[in-house]
Amino acid sequence: MAFAITQTCCNDASCVSVCPVNCIHPTPDEPDFGTTEMLYVDPRTCIDCGACADACPVDAIFPADSLLGPMRAYADINAAYYADQEPVDVLGLAPNFHAWGPPTFDRRIPSDFAPLDVAVVGTGPAGMYAVEDLLLHTGSRVTLIDRLPVAGGLVRYGVAPDHPSTKKIGETFARFHDHPRVKLRLGVEVGRDVSVDDLAERYDAVIYAVGASSARRLGIAGEDLPGSLAATTVVAWYNGHPDVAADAVDLSAERVVVVGTGNVALDVARILTADPAALAGTEISPEALSRLRTSKVREVVLLARRGPESAAYTRPELLALTQREDVDLVVDSHDPRIAETIDAAAPGDKAALLRDLARETVDWSAPPRHGKRRIVLRFHSAPEAITGDSQVRGLRVGGGTEIAAGQVIRAVGYRGTPVPGLPFDEQTGTIPNEGGRVRPGTYVVGWIKRGPSGGIGANRACAAETVGSLLDEAVAGRLPARKRQGRKAALLGRRRGG
Ligand code: NAP
Numbered sequence: 001m002a003f004a005i006t007q008t009c010c011n012d013a014s015c016v017s018v019c020p021v022n023c024i025h026p027t028p029d030e031p032d033f034g035t036t037e038m039l040y041v042d043p044r045t046c047i048d049c050g051a052c053a054d055a056c057p058v059d060a061i062f063p064a065d066s067l068l069g070p071m072r073a074y075a076d077i078n079a080a081y082y083a084d085q086e087p088v089d090v091l092g093l094a095p096n097f098h099a100w101g102p103p104t105f106d107r108r109i110p111s112d113f114a115p116l117d118v119a120v121v122g123t124g125p126a127g128m129y130a131v132e133d134l135l136l137h138t139g140s141r142v143t144l145i146d147r148l149p150v151a152g153g154l155v156r157y158g159v160a161p162d163h164p165s166t167k168k169i170g171e172t173f174a175r176f177h178d179h180p181r182v183k184l185r186l187g188v189e190v191g192r193d194v195s196v197d198d199l200a201e202r203y204d205a206v207i208y209a210v211g212a213s214s215a216r217r218l219g220i221a222g223e224d225l226p227g228s229l230a231a232t233t234v235v236a237w238y239n240g241h242p243d244v245a246a247d248a249v250d251l252s253a254e255r256v257v258v259v260g261t262g263n264v265a266l267d268v269a270r271i272l273t274a275d276p277a278a279l280a281g282t283e284i285s286p287e288a289l290s291r292l293r294t295s296k297v298r299e300v301v302l303l304a305r306r307g308p309e310s311a312a313y314t315r316p317e318l319l320a321l322t323q324r325e326d327v328d329l330v331v332d333s334h335d336p337r338i339a340e341t342i343d344a345a346a347p348g349d350k351a352a353l354l355r356d357l358a359r360e361t362v363d364w365s366a367p368p369r370h371g372k373r374r375i376v377l378r379f380h381s382a383p384e385a386i387t388g389d390s391q392v393r394g395l396r397v398g399g400g401t402e403i404a405a406g407q408v409i410r411a412v413g414y415r416g417t418p419v420p421g422l423p424f425d426e427q428t429g430t431i432p433n434e435g436g437r438v439r440p441g442t443y444v445v446g447w448i449k450r451g452p453s454g455g456i457g458a459n460r461a462c463a464a465e466t467v468g469s470l471l472d473e474a475v476a477g478r479l480p481a482r483k484r485q486g487r488k489a490a491l492l493g494r495r496r497g498g
């Protein structure tokens with residue numbers, strides 16, 4: 001029996017490189033890599049060795065015959081990825097699909113390459129994949145800087161607490177914090193405690209992995225009313241982020257509208273409807289947990305401006321939501337296109353996951369019904385205004401329908417913020433770069449480089465590209481000469497724990 005990759009796949013391809021029979025795809029050099037929602041084991045080729053399960057940083061890989069309950073679906077999901085392969089040989093495999101490609105040597109580092117001193121700003125996944133790459137492939141010394149007193153970035157403060165396997169990747173990153181060639185400087189903010197110029201003068205190269213820490217705006221009336229808040233605030237709140245107050249999220253309304261259907265919207269909907277007892281023992285902030293225990297929230301509406309075929313969530317996350325027994329998941333069938341799309345969806349389409357859900361034409365002027373908590377998916381509904389005078393009363397969507405709600409959470413994406421001293425593209429909320437290079441000696445990686453999309457593992461290839469650009473310039477002798485040596489420790493303060 002083969003192994004199968006399941007819901008929490010982080011796509012960083014750690015499993016691909018250890019598979020002795022190349023049965024996990026897409027591999028990083030295949031065109032689909034980065035576009036599929038997860039990676040898949042070909043059950044026809046898997047030899048059951050378990051190397052992938054050992055290497056997986058998020059515990060997502062199991063023997064298919066050990067999967068229980070809702071997780072059993074992943075045996076078929078893995079196999080389905082290979083269903084279109086032309087069966088041409090005795091094993092039913094497409095020609096050469098599992099053959100090894102020729103080795104690629106896209107980095108040329110001379111044997112006498114001198115170690116670099118590199119500062120990496122940001123301890124989230126993007127920064128840590130860059131650190132890993134530098135430490136494992138060069139003799140570089142790395143100073144790792146974060147403005148917060150605890151390392152981890154979005155793994156610590158962004159991943160939902162009911163996803164402990166995903167949070168586990170933080171342990172993989174944390175092993176580099178104590179690496180002999182790493183200095184960790186926490187509580188140091190670029191622009192406040194140290195400037196871009198200071199870092200450029202003292203390090204051979206600086207990599208900014210500062211993420212996208214603010215929220216995109218909707219640009220509609222009522223957005224700043226009390227009761228309207230960004231999902232970034234809610235996510236930070238349940239993760240105990242030091243910048244967000246324990247009472248930042250008001251749970252006194254029975255209905256909450258979440259604008260957006262990305263995985264962040266799903267995270268927020270899940271946590272707000274969760275049984276608090278199920279969250280006890282997770283890394284949720286104790287204050288958030290205690291407020292969830294007295295929460296009045298009964299219904300969360302996930303609002304999509306497009307149809308069910310174009311929802312932004314990934315299939316594994318929606319699948320997990322459909323399998324929750326403590327919460328009803330309902331589709332608002334207010335528009336005939338919704339049922340048509342769901343009924344006509346092919347098995348692999350996103351809309352097909354909604355086929356077995358209850359459909360209802362919801363009366364949005366009435367309060368949510370009592371009984372089980374529920375999540376309602378409302379498609380084809382662009383938000384037009386958040387209504388209310390001194391407090392959110394609801395949200396008006398196209399066609400004039402007003403969804404009565406005491407809280408509106410805008411989960412329409414993160415947005416990068418400028419780093420004083422570096423260029424910034426206001427349109428995209430990113431730092432302009434070419435392959436991660438901003439200018440000689442200054443690089444970016446992660447969401448501040450490519451925009452706020454893609455899960456944790458997407459940062460591995462992103463970091464490889466950035467570190468590649470840095471090393472190319474170093475090897476070509478194009479890094480600016482360091483102006484000042486030493487005194488880095490004084491400049492960046494003493495190491496603080498986390
Ligand atoms: P996202 O996936 O880009 O979703 C943004 C959502 O906001 C979309 O539904 C989008 O609709 C909607 N939206 C944007 N502008 C809007 C507007 N003006 N009016 C109405 N709706 C609007 O962003 P995200 O949820 O913040 O997630 C960011 C990344 O992190 C994603 O790659 C996500 O998969 C990843 N992530 C992964 C996990 C996980 O794996 N468990 C958890 C959290 C985040 P349209 O599609 O119509 O534009």
